[in-house]
Amino acid sequence: MNNLLVAENIVKTFGGYRALNDVSIEVPKGxxxxxxxxxxxxxxxxxxIINQITMPDQGLVTLDGEPLKADHIKDIGYLPEERGxxxxxxxxxxxLYLAQLKGLSxxxxxxxxxxxxxxxxxxxxxxxxxxxxxxxxxQKIQFIVTVLHxxxxxxxxxxxxxxxxxxxxxxxxxxLQLREDGATVIFSTHRMESVEELCDxxxxxxxxxxxxxxxxxxxxxxxxxxxxxxxxxxxRKSEVTQGLQEKFSISDATxxxxxxxxxxxxxxxxxxxxxxxxxHLTSKGELTHFxxxxxxxxxxxxxxxxxx
Amino acid sequence: MNHLGLITKREFLNKVKNKSxxxxxxxxPLIMVGVITLVVYLTQLNNDKVRTISVLDxxxxxxxxxxxxxxxxxxxxxxxxxxxxKKLVQEAGxxxxxxxxxxxxxxxxxxxxxxxxxxxxxxxxxxxIEDKIEExxxxxxxxxxxxxxxxxxxxxxxINANLETFEGEKTSKMGSGLKLAAGGIAGYLLFMFIIIYGxxxxxxxxxxxxSRIIEVIISSVKPIQLLLGKIFGTTxxxxxxxxxxxxxxxxxxxxxxxxFGIDIAGAQMEQQQEVMNQVANNQEAQDxxxxxxxxxxxxxxxxxxxxFVFFFIGGYxxxxxxxxxxxxxxxxxxxxxxxxxxxxxxxxxxxxxxxxTVIENPHGTVSQVFSYIPFTSPVVMLMRIPxxxxxxxxLISLVFLFGTFFLTVLFxxxxxxxxxxxxxxxxxxxxxxxxxxx
Numbered sequence: 103m104n105n106l107l108v109a110e111n112i113v114k115t116f117g118g119y120r121a122l123n124d125v126s127i128e129v130p131k132g133x134x135x136x137x138x139x140x141x142x143x144x145x146x147x148x149x150x151i152i153n154q155i156t157m158p159d160q161g162l163v164t165l166d167g168e169p170l171k172a173d174h175i176k177d178i179g180y181l182p183e184e185r186g187x188x189x190x191x192x193x194x195x196x197x198l199y200l201a202q203l204k205g206l207s208x209x210x211x212x213x214x215x216x217x218x219x220x221x222x223x224x225x226x227x228x229x230x231x232x233x234x235x236x237x238x239x240x241q242k243i244q245f246i247v248t249v250l251h252x253x254x255x256x257x258x259x260x261x262x263x264x265x266x267x268x269x270x271x272x273x274x275x276x277x278l279q280l281r282e283d284g285a286t287v288i289f290s291t292h293r294m295e296s297v298e299e300l301c302d303x304x305x306x307x308x309x310x311x312x313x314x315x316x317x318x319x320x321x322x323x324x325x326x327x328x329x330x331x332x333x334x335x336x337x338r339k340s341e342v343t344q345g346l347q348e349k350f351s352i353s354d355a356t357x358x359x360x361x362x363x364x365x366x367x368x369x370x371x372x373x374x375x376x377x378x379x380x381x382h383l384t385s386k387g388e389l390t391h392f393x394x395x396x397x398x399x400x401x402x403x404x405x406x407x408x409x410x
Numbered sequence: 411m412n413h414l415g416l417i418t419k420r421e422f423l424n425k426v427k428n429k430s431x432x433x434x435x436x437x438x439p440l441i442m443v444g445v446i447t448l449v450v451y452l453t454q455l456n457n458d459k460v461r462t463i464s465v466l467d468x469x470x471x472x473x474x475x476x477x478x479x480x481x482x483x484x485x486x487x488x489x490x491x492x493x494x495x496k497k498l499v500q501e502a503g504x505x506x507x508x509x510x511x512x513x514x515x516x517x518x519x520x521x522x523x524x525x526x527x528x529x530x531x532x533x534x535x536x537x538x539i540e541d542k543i544e545e546x547x548x549x550x551x552x553x554x555x556x557x558x559x560x561x562x563x564x565x566x567x568x569i570n571a572n573l574e575t576f577e578g579e580k581t582s583k584m585g586s587g588l589k590l591a592a593g594g595i596a597g598y599l600l601f602m603f604i605i606i607y608g609x610x611x612x613x614x615x616x617x618x619x620x621s622r623i624i625e626v627i628i629s630s631v632k633p634i635q636l637l638l639g640k641i642f643g644t645t646x647x648x649x650x651x652x653x654x655x656x657x658x659x660x661x662x663x664x665x666x667x668x669x670f671g672i673d674i675a676g677a678q679m680e681q682q683q684e685v686m687n688q689v690a691n692n693q694e695a696q697d698x699x700x701x702x703x704x705x706x707x708x709x710x711x712x713x714x715x716x717x718f719v720f721f722f723i724g725g726y727x728x729x730x731x732x733x734x735x736x737x738x739x740x741x742x743x744x745x746x747x748x749x750x751x752x753x754x755x756x757x758x759x760x761x762x763x764x765x766x767t768v769i770e771n772p773h774g775t776v777s778q779v780f781s782y783i784p785f786t787s788p789v790v791m792l793m794r795i796p797x798x799x800x801x802x803x804x805l806i807s808l809v810f811l812f813g814t815f816f817l818t819v820l821f822x823x824x825x826x827x828x829x830x831x832x833x834x835x836x837x838x839x840x841x842x843x844x845x846x847x848x
Binding site: 117150153154155172175178180182184185186187188189190191199200202203204244247 | 413416417420424428617618621622623625626627628629630631632831844
């Protein structure tokens with residue numbers, strides 16, 4: 103099996119409310135897996151089950167082929183959305199404590215901390231109290247504590263909140279580097295542009311059910327509508343437009359260009375190939391813009407959830 | 411190191427290193443000793459003043475009774491009108507004027523005795539004066555009836571039953587007081603400990619919730635480990651603080667007594683002596699003190715100490731887990747009010763039952779029942795033990811206590827597990843019940 107984490111048919115009920123209804127996901131080794139969904143869809147519950155914070159009512163979660171057990175805690179690094187640190191504790195002490203709770207020895211924890219503190223150039227924070235740090239600074243400590251014990255599986259819930267763009271970029275690079283070094287990442291966020299950028303697999307939860315999952319590219323292919331952005335320079339604008347309308351369904355352009363040209367979004371819905379569209383266009387004028395409309399994660403998200 | 415150890419260590423160090431905790435630890439005994447010293451000093455200062463009481467005795471019967479003492483001087487007025495005397499006393503700034511009118515009989519006089527003063531006179535002063543008049547009046551009445559007061563006094567028989575157990579151990583009434591004191595101190599200590607350190611646990615749970623670190627922690631450890639680590643760590647910090655209080659307080663007391671101390675000790679001695687003199691003569695007092703020591707050693711000390719440890723641990727842990735559950739259920743300290751009542755009520759009940767019912771009858775039905783109910787048994791049983799409770803009763807009570815403790819911890823852990831991840835809303839009791847089913 104090439105999956106690091108498999109959750110099968112997970113059911114979780116709180117009182118009378120079913121938070122997860124028969125949800126299954128497979129997270130391939132070495133992937134960055136986007137766990138998406140509207141608020142209250144059940145993402146956090148699923149993440150908590152993977153972290154053994156809550157137990158599922160039904161279903162099985164396996165990590166590296168083994169059912170989850172207490173020993174797996176050290177293989178997982180979790181950065182929750184609701185996060186914080188002991189305000190009155192010193193940064194160094196606190197990081198050591200949290201690392202030791204993850205099973206590192208005191209010496210090993212210290213060594214790893216030194217590496218990360220040097221890397222982030224924050225060595226002089228060691229004896230500061232958390233309450234003296236800014237929110238962004240505290241978030242850095244939190245990030246370090248999450249990845250310190252080199253877990254196989256990293257779970258980030260809204261990792262970029264609280265960071266300015268520069269630091270967010272730095273964290274993004276660190277996440278990519280960690281993946282490079284062999285970690286698998288589960289990534290939950292509402293920021294679709296970071297999903298586009300980072301994820302290769304996604305699963306979409308809505309109203310306690312999984313409504314979509316798979317490789318991001320496959321999903322995009324499935325959701326593409328054979329629509330192309332077209333820009334054409336021609337003197338006979340109305341005549342060309344009429345000709346196009348007869349053969350394809352056209353709509354107003356959603357892109358901007360610098361030329362004074364005819365602009366459309368053209369959808370091929372008569373089974374023709376894009377090549378046929380191109381040759382039709384080139385016969386009418388000078389083709390300046392021809393791009394396939396790729397559905398964004400955001401579009402897919404909105405469309406799927408609304409249809410659900 | 412295992413997780414429980416790590417958590418306990420952190421909780422302990424975090425408490426002990428806390429500035430206000432350190433301050434409280436060392437300041438409290440200072441304040442205590444300071445206040446006691448101040449009170450003793452002020453009392454002495456208060457009594458230093460010499461009172462002058464003027465006496466206008468028109469009956470001429472009582473004048474001889476008023477003999478000056480250290481704190482009270484009597485100024486005997488003669489052949490003055492009452493109004494003149496009043497004015498005179500007021501101008502002189504004396505404490506008051508005792509007026510005894512002329513009369514046909516003692517009873518007629520007694521009804522008309524008056525005491526004038528600027529404001530209400532001290533009760534102690536009045537008691538003394540009244541005693542003097544009563545004594546004299548009685549003697550006069552005896553004489554009038556043809557009886558010799560001397561003979562009448564000799565006719566009085568004083569009974570002081572010598573107490574002894576069936577096993578032949580001598581006891582005394584003082585012993586009962588001692589038993590009450592031993593049990594009362596043990597029970598009250600536990601009560602205070604539960605309230606102070608239970609609250610501390612609750613605050614530390616709330617702190618973890620408000621700082622939002624809780625989810626990070628419980629992705630590494632089981633909630634029950636965190637709960638127990640918190641209770642253990644805080645308890646260790648509490649014991650450290652308590653011991654520091656006892657030691658520092660004791661030392662300070664010795665130092666203060668050594669510096670100003672002769673006065674303090676002196677004042678207490680004088681008072682005690684006075685009390686004892688009133689009760690009996692010196693020889694009897696000496697016997698009493700000896701008896702007191704003997705009584706102390708006759709207390710089931712080993713039993714009390716061992717059971718103190720067990721009931722203390724059981725009772726404290728029982729309540730501590732409830733405090734932790736409350737902390738987990740709410741978002742901030744102001745929301746804890748509604749849940750505090752069910753904790754405080756049984757504690758208060760235990761203290762009241764202890765100090766009223768147990769004193770009245772240590773082995774009465776109510777005392778017995780409350781010394782079995784787990785939420786009151788630590789306090790009530792500790793107060794009963796000095797009076798001699800069969801070991802099997804103590805053991806049954808302990809079994810109940812620890813059994814309930816384990817149930818409570820399970821209950822608390824459940825509330826805790828769900829509660830620590832709940833934010834935003836103030837839960838109701840109904841909601842807590844629902845959490846138990848999650």
